[in-house]
Amino acid sequence: MSDRVITSKEKVEDKNLDLTLRPRKIEEYIGQEKIKQNLKIFIEAAKKRSEPIEHILLYGPSGLGKTTLAHIIANETGGSIKITSGQAIERAGDLAAILTNLQEGDILFIDEIHRLNRVIEEILYPAMEDYALDIVIGKGPSAKTLRLNLSRFTIIGATTRMSLLSSPLRNRFGVTYRLNFYEDFEIEKIIRRSAEILSIELEKDACQEIAKRARKTPRIANRLLKRVRDYAQVQDKKNIKHDLAQTALSMLEIDDLGLDQIDRQILKVIIEKFNGGPVGLNAIAAAISEEMDAVENVYEPFLMQLGFLSRTPRGRIVTDFARQHLKKLSLNENCVK
Secondary structure, eight states: OTTOTTOOSOOHHHHHHHHHHOOOSGGGOOSOHHHHHHHHHHHHHHHHTTOOOOOEEEESSTTSSHHHHHHHHHHHHTOOEEEEEGGGOOSHHHHHHHHHTOOTTOEEEEETGGGOOHHHHHHHHHHHHHSEEEEEESSGGGOEEEEEEOOOOEEEEEESOGGGSOHHHHTTOSEEEEOOOOOHHHHHHHHHHHHHHTTOEEOHHHHHHHHHTTTTOHHHHHHHHHHHHHHHHHTTOSEEOHHHHHHHHHHTTOOTTSOOHHHHHHHHHHHHHHTTOOBOHHHHHHHHTOOHHHIIIIIHHHHHHTTSEEEETTEEEEOHHHHHHHHHHHHHHHHHO
16 A cells, blocks of 8 residues: 555655745645635734744645645744644653753644544643643652643644544634645646656646546646656656647556556456445455445545445445446456457
């Protein structure tokens, strides 16, 4: 699963690419127009009051730009950004060390914030509300509570699993934004911008070819652009045209809707072994030799978004749209042969 080109999860190869391509200002950020408009007003108002902005919660699928938005907010407000993750803060001392080192107006970005344990959350509440850290000294009847005042800072939390975030923590965020999947024309703009930064000569129809296979996700779009660039370099082609992009993406077994071999395997297994469904999640996972959690949280969402798979009380069912798509692919393969 980690080797999938079209996974929205961050891979090692994405980190250096993100540093190069990441926009620095709101004006450079493509897509999420309503969020951008609200953020501009939100940040400008806080600047006029000479106050740090309220705590912000960003949620949505992986690869849509939550971390990028956090960096942009830090740049726009003029504060430094400290980055950590929910699973990395294991002890109260870890959180205390981070919070006491924050300066006035700094941003603390907590990725996958739903993975914070409840003990850490309890310590975080007064820090978010009162900019104070309560430390217990000693044990038993002689225990005392010491309150440390903190600089006024802002927490930006990001999560892909909003439902797993506890209600008390969720309610302490002043602003909540949901990032949505991008439209194809927005993905094209992102690819053109990335190509310009990376000095890649990319024709319009080649850009469109990459965009329609990027699963409406900027991270995947940039990764596909990189793979097409690599193929072009091996072929000694400086200008990437439609045919070259199409060939490179076909070699990666990514079809024109962004489905890869595993996506198609899931659909074919349900059709061929279970007569199109309904079929239980455990049976699908066993048939393709994958974990149930991976099928439910990694593969299914995009198939359902396309309308290729539907959930019913009795199990999963492959839709007619999926059958038509697989039939079309089969016909194209026969024509090529």
